[in-house]
Amino acid sequence: MKLKLNSITANQNGKELYSENEIILRKTLDKFNVLNDTEFSDFLNVCKYKEFAKKQYLLKSGNYNHGIYFLISGAVGLFELIDGKEMYQNFFLESEFANELKSLTTQTPSTKNLIALSDTTLFYLNRKELLELYEKSVSFERLGRKLLEHLLNGQNEISYVLQSLKPEERYAYLENKRPNLLNTIPLTYLASYLGLARETLSRIRAKR
Template sequence: MIELKQQFPQLSESCLVDLKEAVNYIQTKTNELLVREGEYANKAFFILEGSARAYYLKEGKDITDWFALENDFISAIVSFFSAEPSPHFIETLEPSKLLVISKDAIEELAIKHADFEVLYRQIITNTMLQQQRRLNAILFQRAENRYHQMLDNYPGITQRVPLTHIASYLGITLETLSRIRGKLLKS
């Protein structure tokens, strides 16, 4: 209960009791798949420690489109919200400690506890805004600006995540990423 209270101080005690019953705690290794393409993904993952990414395979290319670090949620959102097979994989990028909650449990908690419903809406809104900002960055910003924005959003990510995943997240080649990083080291 104490850990949940620290993670979600805005929730009432009764909500925290119900939340504790609804979540499962898991520990994973590096590169452990939480969701596979084609699966029905009805779970959300909250990262206590570690990191994860959502990615898909397109014409043999591995394309990362979401990172999650400590205190972030991650899910195969297309499948989670539409009940369709997931186009994404979700994998851990380092040993991780996660809370796992089903969509049904989330819906029940949101109905029963207004404070949880507010938190759920905030998480959905933040996720939508994050994805929209990433799309806008890819469409309208230079690669170097996208890199700086990623560093602002995910401090320390370059020490924790393989550069190939970072390059695909930014929509650039590994060579372009190396040039951008080289320029920063020189300045």
């Protein structure tokens, strides 16, 4: 297991120092166009850098979910055990927020698992500190609101795929919308994500 170390980089005026990882986070958050410099600093202050080895669990079903994760590198899968099968419900790659919201927001034991699918580095945000950010400034509420809008749009699209598309079209959807998954995630997991038998997806791919 080999993980990158943080390297430190100065910004233009040299007053503050951000690591590479922090710059990745900044760029991602800037897309939402909400946080100013000081607010971003406040955000950073509650981010804890963590590393997970492949196959390590970030969240195990039955436990409470205590936060969210911003991926710097690696891959995380969200899955649920159904009839003994691991049904993957989402995958998270770098610059994405790995999340399981049901347990986080309702504070009930999670039915789902978060697992590192490769060696992964990330920032961890504790639920309590997240709620404190929400209290601290309207900007964090706005960021949360916009992030959730984005996530919900994405989830609506997944539902559409599962409801309306045939197996080959589902694979084409992945090729177009999330091509990076094809390299990084085992076909077996992708099949469950698309609601297909492993063999079916294997045959679809063979035809290309």
